Amino acid sequence: MPPERDWRRAALTDPQLWVPVLVLLGGLAVLVWVHG
């Protein structure tokens, strides 16, 4: 049974998406910096 609601819209407003995304971007920024 496919999900009835539009999962993209639900995901975009889900804080459980933005916490990992922001942490990933922050980690990438640190990596660029330490790599020099």
Add this chain to the structure above:
Amino acid sequence: VTDAARQRALRLAGTLSGIAAGAWLGAAEAPTKLVTIGLAPVVVSLVMVIGVFLGRWSLPALLHGTAAVREEQRRLPHLVVWAVLAGALWSVANTLTVYAIRDIGLSIAFPLWNANSLLGIAWGALFFRELRGGGARAWGLVLGGAAAMLAGGTVLAVAGAQDSTPQDAVRGVAAALAAGAMWGTMYIPYRKAYVSGMSPLAFVTFFTIGEVVTMTTLATWLTGGVGPLLTALDQARPVLVFLLAGGLVWVVGDLFQQYAAKYVGISRGIPLSNTNQLWGLAWGTLVFGELAGGGASRGMVLAGSLAMAGGAALIALAGPGTAEQAEWRRAAGRESARYGLDEAWVQAQLTGQGAPPVRTRSALDWMIALGALAVLGWSVTQARAPELAVAVGPAALLIGASLALLVAAGGLLWRVTRGQ
């Protein structure tokens, strides 16, 4: 079987999975120690990740193949995003540790990133209602156990480190903290998958895709382009088999970690699988003759190991009770409402009572599995025997213990949940 008995069995299966995860994640370091030629750490990571990917697509492809994965992707399309995200988080964090060790040394870097378990406990409580309803006992056992493990792990790192002088303290600390934040946050996707009813093998599939793509991108960038990366891989040919084997062992550990995250939550699953440090140390000292230092460091190793094992025991005792299980169901209900999932189906999956996954083996599955095995076989033909003294007796003992945990945890998971 009564509901309470089933919950007890699931708790035991999850706890045993966490302990088995520690053994296998720790054993994954062993084959990489056979690599004595100088390779860039990022190339080592890339080949191990390729091993993880091949491991997922070798024999498990016949157990939970493309049809089952497609079915889960249709039912839970949003979780593909989270699984790929988790793989990317793992790869960047793993690469950051290389810089942290270079800049501040392992003994300072390790406790900084290993605090990931405390962050994982915080995310578990905040987002997935873990430890709620468990009262002071659950909080005390889990936080006390995690703190004891962190302290023990730090002592072990200090005892085992052969550090050079720190080069760049600020950068090294930033890299270690970032790695810890990423590894701690990686468990949000893990837990989210299971409160939505995904199966561990499907999650690992998308996770390894995120991992392999991110790691390839990072390795290409850090080695200076496609040409230099291919040259580095070509130089690594004689040792590819050891690194791939490390990846194969790692994927077994990660699968157990997934089951631990599913059945005892990330607040217990992460600290339990962090016992991998203990196993890694056992392989290093007993099998490869590392840490030939004096009595002081032996005393530290003993104290650190005891603190770590004691902390893990506290966490194993803190199994989620009835009130906390009800809170978990609320967290699962939130996912069902937000993403329009069938709540009864999710609850059945959460207790390992769902309908078994599609178990058809298509020609594609056979081709993928044979292809993965062919690459592994080819790497064996390229191998050169390492010139390194290995203590066979202790190695056999550690392999035996790891296999015993595999059989115990795997057997219980199969009996209670049919591997769901």
